[in-house]
Amino acid sequence: RKEVEQDPGPFNVPEGATVAFNCTYSNSASQSFFWYRQDCRKEPKLLMSVYSSGNEDGRFTAQLNRASQYISLLIRDSKLSDSATYLCVVTPEAGNNRKLIWGLGTSLAVNP
Amino acid sequence: EPEVTQTPSHQVTQMGQEVILRCVPISNHLYFYWYRQILGQKVEFLVSFYNNEISEKSEIFDDQFSVERPDGSNFTLKIRSTKLEDSAMYFCASSGELALADTQYFGPGTRLTVL
Numbered sequence: 001r002k003e004v005e006q007d008p009g010p011f012n013v014p015e016g017a018t019v020a021f022n023c024t025y026s027n028s029a030s031q032s033f034f035w036y037r038q039d040c041r042k043e044p045k046l047l048m049s050v051y052s053s054g055n056e057d058g059r060f061t062a063q064l065n066r067a068s069q070y071i072s073l074l075i076r077d078s079k080l081s082d083s084a085t086y087l088c089v090v091t092p093e094a095g096n097n098r099k100l101i102w103g104l105g106t107s108l109a110v111n112p
Numbered sequence: 113e114p115e116v117t118q119t120p121s122h123q124v125t126q127m128g129q130e131v132i133l134r135c136v137p138i139s140n141h142l143y144f145y146w147y148r149q150i151l152g153q154k155v156e157f158l159v160s161f162y163n164n165e166i167s168e169k170s171e172i173f174d175d176q177f178s179v180e181r182p183d184g185s186n187f188t189l190k191i192r193s194t195k196l197e198d199s200a201m202y203f204c205a206s207s208g209e210l211a212l213a214d215t216q217y218f219g220p221g222t223r224l225t226v227l
Contacts, residue, residue, distance in 0.1 A: 041201070043218040044218055046216075087155065103154060
């Protein structure tokens with residue numbers, strides 16, 4: 001089983017749509033979870049950390065289900081500028097928050 | 113806003129040559145990292161560095177790789193004898209005080225092409 005698994009997409013949605021991305025991770029000891037965004041041939045940029053209680057940042061909502069080892073990202077009212085690859089990232093174990101383990105990413109294209 | 117910088121943006125080299133990739137982390141950060149991303153593949157952890165020594169490295173980071181912080185600002189990745197499969201985007205990252213150490217800030221990357 002891959003350490004972090006994501007549906008690669010691509011997701012093609014119209015502007016204004018709501019889109020959800022899912023991610024599963026294999027290591028039950030993982031402690032920290034993130035969503036990064038990566039534009040084509042650019043560096044990853046932190047979109048948001050994911051907390052156990054779930055968290056929201058504007059149009060973006062992240063959820064974590066530790067029992068199912070599942071993380072989600074919901075984007076509401078999608079904009080053209082949301083077109084990017086969304087990377088699910090975890091840290092491998094308690095006490096090791098230095099090494100980030102990455103999913104392959106889910107590609108999103110928001111169309112006018 | 114402070115940012116991580118990397119040079120060069122693109123490096124082309126012949127197989128077997130040594131390359132040095134340079135990074136300037138955010139100035140008050142304590143932890144430094146190198147990651148790589150082969151085209152079309154996931155980002156992969158190479159090494160983390162703290163207090164002037166390697167704190168963790170992956171199986172990719174073999175004897176051909178080394179890191180150094182030669183002065184107070186630069187953080188370098190050296191590949192001694194490049195192979196074709198070293199062609200990738202190399203990202204440097206840094207993170208700060210212990211409480212915020214989870215947040216890693218990435219540089220724009222160096223695209224390494226080995227011919």
